[in-house]
Amino acid sequence: MTCLAPPRPFVPSDPAQAREFADIIQKDFETYIAEIQRYFLCLDDERARAFTEAQEVSQEYGRFLESLSKDR
Incomplete structure (x- = not known):
């Protein structure tokens, strides 16, 4: 069996982009937490x-x- 760690969620360093994509980033974190478990x-x-x-x-x-x- 091969266990593969999930990729870390990406968070933009630009706060404006982080706010713009907050829903996607939040979903990525939730997915990561489920997959890491x-x-x-x-x-x-x-x-x-x-x-x-x-x-x-x-x-x-x-x-x-x-x-x-x-045998000896």
């Missing part, structure tokens, strides 16, 4: 998946090492 959930899910995989690989490696010692 989904991003954090994705990261949590990926961390849990990777942790489980690492445990499985570690156990598999242990079995592999055991099989090598039995």
